[in-house]
Amino acid sequence: MAALLDDDRLFPLDSAARDLARALYETVRDLPIVSPHGHTDPRWFAENAAFPDPAQLIVVPDHYIFRMLVSQGVSLDALGVPRADGSVEQTDGRAIWRLFAENYHLFRGTPTRLWLDHTFENLFGMEVRLSAGTADLYYDHIAECLATEAYLPRALFERFKLEVIATTEGALDPLKWHRQIKDSGWNGRVITTYRPDAVVDPEFEGFAANLVQLAALTGCDTSDWSGYLEAHRRRRAYFRDHGATATDHGHPTADTANLSPSEAAALHARVAKGGANAADANLFRAQMLTEMAKMSVEDGMVMQIHAGSWRNHSGSVFASHGRDKGFDIPRRTSYVDALKPMLDVVGMEPGLTVILFTLDETVYSRELAPLAGVYPCLRLGPPWWFFDSVEGMKRFRAAATETAGFYNTVGFNDDTRAFPSIPARHDVARRVDCGYLAEQVRAGLLVEEEAAELAHDLAYRLAKAAYRL
Amino acid sequence: MAALLDDDRLFPLDSAARDLARALYETVRDLPIVSPHGHTDPRWFAENAAFPDPAQLIVVPDHYIFRMLVSQGVSLDALGVPRADGSVEQTDGRAIWRLFAENYHLFRGTPTRLWLDHTFENLFGMEVRLSAGTADLYYDHIAECLATEAYLPRALFERFKLEVIATTEGALDPLKWHRQIKDSGWNGRVITTYRPDAVVDPEFEGFAANLVQLAALTGCDTSDWSGYLEAHRRRRAYFRDHGATATDHGHPTADTANLSPSEAAALHARVAKGGANAADANLFRAQMLTEMAKMSVEDGMVMQIHAGSWRNHSGSVFASHGRDKGFDIPRRTSYVDALKPMLDVVGMEPGLTVILFTLDETVYSRELAPLAGVYPCLRLGPPWWFFDSVEGMKRFRAAATETAGFYNTVGFNDDTRAFPSIPARHDVARRVDCGYLAEQVRAGLLVEEEAAELAHDLAYRLAKAAYRL
Amino acid sequence: MAALLDDDRLFPLDSAARDLARALYETVRDLPIVSPHGHTDPRWFAENAAFPDPAQLIVVPDHYIFRMLVSQGVSLDALGVPRADGSVEQTDGRAIWRLFAENYHLFRGTPTRLWLDHTFENLFGMEVRLSAGTADLYYDHIAECLATEAYLPRALFERFKLEVIATTEGALDPLKWHRQIKDSGWNGRVITTYRPDAVVDPEFEGFAANLVQLAALTGCDTSDWSGYLEAHRRRRAYFRDHGATATDHGHPTADTANLSPSEAAALHARVAKGGANAADANLFRAQMLTEMAKMSVEDGMVMQIHAGSWRNHSGSVFASHGRDKGFDIPRRTSYVDALKPMLDVVGMEPGLTVILFTLDETVYSRELAPLAGVYPCLRLGPPWWFFDSVEGMKRFRAAATETAGFYNTVGFNDDTRAFPSIPARHDVARRVDCGYLAEQVRAGLLVEEEAAELAHDLAYRLAKAAYRL
Known part of the structure; x- marks a missing residue:
């Protein structure tokens, strides 16, 4: 036994299940890490400074x-x-x-x-x-x-056996660090992800100015609905040129909409100049999820939806210290009604992958697993944020698997900007999943060879496949 | 150990609990099957064709x-x-x-x-x-x-040790297969269940025409509120003549209403001719749950409410392939407010049994167990549909028992049209319940004799008692 | 093994975890009982009658x-x-x-x-x-x-090793039994709690008359907003003189409000004479939670919010038998939006403690733990009412700990008027918590010395600290 860590940590307490979990874990513990979604800083790998x-x-x-x-x-x-x-x-x-x-x-x-x-x-x-x-x-x-x-960033990248890591950049980001990494000749694979919230959410700080900047970057007239959409297409292509295989959308709800082109254009005209009211802002975000899904059908980018966080809940802390200060709180979130407009448009598209994340665990069994268990475009992201935890992972598997199976899930995301914690986070996921599989075998629900195959799938293969890496 | 199945499947991992679960299970594994709610086709048993x-x-x-x-x-x-x-x-x-x-x-x-x-x-x-x-x-x-x-239907019925099976028919069904079964002299007990959704839900396809057909079948004027209610009374009697002891109601919500007779008549007049708006349609369904409950007080039929499915979620699949194609998705469902109007009318009736089902697991501990743990008319149906599963059953017992006890539950429903799966489904329920009881004994919450009595109750007796079979 | 009780009841089934749970429990089983919130009758201890x-x-x-x-x-x-x-x-x-x-x-x-x-x-x-x-x-x-x-009340108090017990009295209560206990020279510590629902909730029976009585008791003009607030201050001081360290608020929702003084005064003027409409009643309750929190900042009283019960659900039972007859049913309850107005005012106050209780278990992981895991004034009360149970406690720890930790919880409340059950209730909590800690150790999440410290914290220290006893 190590000084700080128990070698058998997170495995089932039952000794037969524990033995099996340990054996499964041995087969996956040293697999390379695929990190398809997270928030590390590409500058670290570009500059490789201490x-x-x-x-x-x-x-x-x-x-x-x-x-x-x-x-x-x-x-x-x-x-x-x-x-x-x-x-x-x-x-x-x-x-x-x-x-x-x-x-x-x-x-x-x-x-x-x-x-x-x-x-x-x-x-x-x-x-x-x-x-x-x-x-x-x-x-x-x-x-x-x-x-x-x-302990330099690139040395750690290699020590961590990172096969690929995706960072997340806003639509306006020049991606200069990614270009620098590429140009450096270093062979670590650091890719970007297209996260257009700042030019999609009319309530984002500086939204109108952001659209102006988007126009400047793309040469498109973003004050016009079709010009605005074309600007997205160009930025998505630019991000793909910097390795991106996915987009990411952090919205307060999972609402989607399916407006007619003329309704959408009129809505865009109302919000583009800034100062949108709350209803228009929500409807525009909703419509844009559907537009992004349609572009994913065209360009093959995997779409991620991270819905349900009330950002910056404390007014006084937001005033004193700004965003991302630990005051983002989950909210009750609906998907069955919210996603229907988008699913009516693209739900049965064979080439599309939309990965859903939630901060409302009640939807695993009631909404997300039933949806992902039938719509071919849908997949379930791993437990997110507060639920990227031992009990959170157990609840996710227990709630989702019986309806969605394993193959409508996408392996693990570390979703972190705490670079040194990446191996620890993947290790937790691998241990908990091996424990879950071992218990399934002991309960007669799987046989050992299946569990071994699944352990590899959950630790490595499904993330690569789902994110097209 | 068998080829495909582990003899100890679904029992607790802990060996002492597992031994006890196995012993309890041995006492119930071969009990006859009581199948009080499901969707097998009575024609199979009537014609007995391969x-x-x-x-x-x-x-x-x-x-x-x-x-x-x-x-x-x-x-x-x-x-x-x-x-x-x-x-x-x-x-x-x-x-x-x-x-x-x-x-x-x-x-x-x-x-x-x-x-x-x-x-x-x-x-x-x-x-x-x-x-x-x-x-x-x-x-x-x-x-x-x-x-x-x-492998003919009747041979399987006997092989499966089916003591009784209830099918489910619409209010307009002539029940000819049930009559044929009865007339055949075969002694398998196949009974029907009164499921009047098509003549209760103004949004059901062909609702207005269905009322005309209901009038023709019963000789009642269904364009008149009291004639319409009388038609239900006659069809319920007709169903009882074909063995029915229960009614079943599949509604999108659990809403009930308690309108005055004149309000109800006016509402009926608005919806009866077809084309009801959504609010009227919902209110009519709600009022009809209360009417059905009142008729159950009169005629002794057990009432089942299956609430909370968003039917045919995909517009394109509904258009191409119609209903019941796997695109029915659960929704968040409320019961505390929804059932109050009905409970204010019949909640304390000693002779009434209303069995509640849900697709929203969050209501087990918050709403359903507290309601069934005090209202004498209420009982909790077993985990339904996506939750008719190992983890689903465990969550149900863990969430409901401490407030509602065991005796406000009604044993198992297979609720299936997959005839060959019926023994498998009851076997899963018996194993999971025995595992739960064994764990309760090992945790000092029950003694073994109580667990043995409860194992029999949950596998057999409660279903018969609750459904008056 | 005893006749009715298993000595190892409620401990984990796994034998290593069970051994450890038993060892932890031995260190806390005989600790004095701190009962910081409940509904025993102070008259028992004042009169000490059989x-x-x-x-x-x-x-x-x-x-x-x-x-x-x-x-x-x-x-x-x-x-x-x-x-x-x-x-x-x-x-x-x-x-x-x-x-x-x-x-x-x-x-x-x-x-x-x-x-x-x-x-x-x-x-x-x-x-x-x-x-x-x-x-x-x-x-x-x-x-x-x-x-x-x-078996006299005081003998039982001592036999139960009650170090302190808090009763709960309405704002209008003269606290004569508490005075009598104090005057008696008996050294049992029985303190009161300020529960002002009857003078805070415009829908409470006799609200307008209650305000008149509050005026008479305090010499304040309760028909005036500032006089009304001053009356609360005086009653809170009176309660503190009778040992109170806490207030308690039983509201149908967790709604809070932050009106301007003039808006609040106008609202008070509308509700004070009785007959408030539902929206005003709710807004007044909401505003008063914020007012109570502000007074707690001033006077140091710990604030408890027990939200989410639909009281007296059955109209007929309420008519025949009145309140508190088992027909109080939990409802879905929101906290993230509901508490924001209050938290914007007092959320970062270093001296304030607000203890949150819920009857909606879905909020543990989604709302309460994320809120209490960042706002310094918030603490999580133990599982309440229907959830003061073995499974309820396990779900609470599993859902809340990973985000809020142990130190944002406040130990156990028995919350009972069933005096003889108090030792049993604390014993259940101690056993379940020791079982939880033992499992954490066995899973490598804690080491034994930490578990031992936490066992003592959860059984005794945190309740004293949180309630300032």
Whole structure:
């Protein structure tokens, strides 16, 4: 047994199931990692510069970490999280790290604890648990590591056995880091993903200006509905040229619409100049999901829908510190009615793949599995965000498999910008899936050879196939 | 261990609980089957003709099977599923069977796989798993079986130890097959169930014409509210003469209403001529649930409510292939507010039994168990449709029992038109329930004698009692 | 093994996890009980009179018991439950007890059975199960016990190791029993809780008259908005003088509002005279949650919100027998949108604690844990009412811990008026929590020393800390 990690962690408690889970896991633990959706920064791989201090690497950018600390009274400022105006109250990495370390017990029972301990042990070789008493030991050791060649981004990419990683960029992004990676001759595969929220959502900050910028980038008249659509087509092509095989859409709901061309054009005219009302904004986002799906039928890009987050729930924190500060809260989300307009248009298209994600676990068995279990274009993304967790994964398999089977799911997404946590996250998914399969065998629902094939599918093959990688 | 099935399948993994589950199961495995709700065809038992080829018996009519194949890109046409215009693209049973067989891996982890393997092994004696390689072996052997006396419908009925089976017929059905069964002298008990959706739901195809036909059948003036109600009373009596002890109502929501007689008559007048608007249609269905409940108080028929399916979700598939093609999707469904009008009228009636079904698992613990745990007329039906599954049953017991107990539930319904799967479905329910009871004993929540009594109740007695069979 | 109870009840089935759970439980089983929220009657402790007969102690006041019996056709009248007019149909305790005993099997699988068997064995020394055959044996023995000194309320308080118990009183309550307890010199700590529903909810019976009474008690002009708020401040201070550290709010929804002072005053003017419409009533309740939270920031009282019960669902039972007769049914409840107005005002206040309870389990992972996992003022109350059960507790930990951790929860509430059941309820919580922790250790998610610390936290420390006791 290791210092921080139990070798048999996350496997079933029953010893026969545990033995089988361990055996299945051995066959997949060292498979390459396919990371088809996430938020790492392509600049890391382009410049290959050393990561800054331990706090800047691990604490400051990780909303899972700072939200928990905030919930117990620690301030974002004390953690060095930048304010909306760009100022930073605490710049002393060691002070931030100590504050984190003395509150490390708060993470008991959370996936963050699992990811961190995995990182501490496997990446940095730590053998004692993080605490107030070991804070400096950790800080000094990690800082020392980060200064070495072996911890540069490309070295870690290779150490992590990343076969491919997809980053996520806005439609207006010039993709210069991706070009630089390509031009560098390094053979790590870092691809982009087309995420057009800022030019699709009339409620996005600066939407009207964004359309102007989109026009400038594409040479299309984005104040005109068909020019606007053509601009998307060109940007999608540009992203495909930088490796993209997928698009991604982060919407507050899963609403879709199927307006007539003239209705759509009129709606576009109302929202394009900015200041859309809420109903028009929602309808435009809804219509654009259908438009994006139709373009995916044309150009073969896989479409991802991440629906149901109420972003920036706290008005005061949004004012002081801006977006992505841990105050994004899930909402009840509907899919059966919401997706119907889009599905009526493209639902039976043989070449289309639409991958659905949710923050409302009640829809797994009631809506998503029944939909994905019949519509050929639909696939189920893995448990997302708060549900990228041991229990979250178990609930997903238990709720979705009986109706959608395994083959309407798409393997694992780490969906993270915490680069060092990527191996830990995939490891959790592989362990939990092997445990699930082992229990299925022990319950007489699968035989061992099937479980072995499925373990490989879930760890590796389905992600490649679904994302066309 | 058998070829396809594990003798201990579905029992708890823990060995002490597994031993106890096995012992409980031994006491119920061979009990007769009471099948109080389902969709088998009474004509089978009336004519007792041989079933057609394996594909027509097993694949073509089973929406669980073809929906999964469709979800992975197989077309309904290639599976020989009839189009809305009556045409059939593929009539070669062997070709259909091969397509099914080569995709059999898609069913891993689903109840369909369990039911099919049970049928293949126990009914047809197969010893190798179905696959592309064994497709013809299966086809030839099953076809051979079906040509023999032992596989005629009545022989299977007896082999399955069916003590009683309820079919489901529309209000306008002449029930000629039930009469023929009765007249034949065969002593299998096949009863009907009164399912009046086509004359209760103003949005049902041909509703106005259906009322005319109802008038013709009953001699009542169905264009008049009280005549319409009297027509129901007469059809209910006619169904009772053909064995019915229950009615069944498949509504998109669980809404009920309690209009005054004059409001109800006015509503009826608006909808009876066809073309009702959506609000009137919903209100009429809602009022009719209350009317049906009142008639059940009068005539003693058990009332079943199956609420919450969005039928025919895909417009294009409905247009090409019609209803019941696997595109019925569950929706979020409310009961606490929806049932109140009906419960205010009949909720405390001592002689009434209303059995509730849902496709929204979130209501088990929040709404259905609290309601059935206090209103004397209410009982909880078993997990329905997508939830007639191992995990579905476990979630139901875990969510409902602590508030509603066991005695406000009604045993198992197979609810199927896949006749050969009936023993498999009851076997799954008996195994899961025995596993649940065994775990309760091991957790100190029940003692063994109680578990044994409950095993018998859940497998046999409660269904008979609740449905008054 | 004891007669009625299994010593290892509720522990995990897996033997290694069970051994560890038992060891953890041994460290907490005899800790004092902190009961920070419940509905026992302070008069018991003030007068210290003998409890009446067994039926009056155990059956008649317990809605968990009579609702189950009613669900199976027993009438409230036959159980001696008082009618709304004060009359009682059945006053023979032995007859009530026999009716209860012969239906005791209905409670199989419910927490009521666990609580009762615990009480029967540990408090009354019974060694055979309650049934029709043992009804008189039980009745006679319990009646005999109740007549002795050892079963007087204060003796039981001490026997139960109650370190502190909070009762719940309306804003208009004079708190005379609490004063009498204090004046008596007895050192049992019985404190009150401020529950102002009757003067906060415009739909509460007699609301307008209640405001008049509130004015009389406080000397404030409650027909004026600021006078009304000042009256609350004074009553809160009065309650604090009688030990209160918390307020409690039982609302049909979790809606909050943040009106301007002039809007709030105008709303108050509309509702204060009685006869408010439903929208105003809801808005006033919503605004008052925010006002109460602001007062909690001032005076340090912990705020509890118990949202989501549809009270008195059956119109006929409410008419015949009045409130609290087992016909309170949970409803779907939203928190993310509902709490935002209040959180925008006080959500980041360091000194505030708001404890959230729900009857809609779907919100644990989707809404409550994400909210409590970031807002410093929020904490999660334990599973409430129908979910104060073995499976309910397991679902809560499994759903909430990964996002909110353990330290945003507040230990256990028994929330009962069934005084003899208090040790049983805390014992269930301690066992289930130790089982959960043991499984976490066995799954490699915690180490044993952490589990031991957490076992103590969940059983004792967190309740004291959260409620400032």
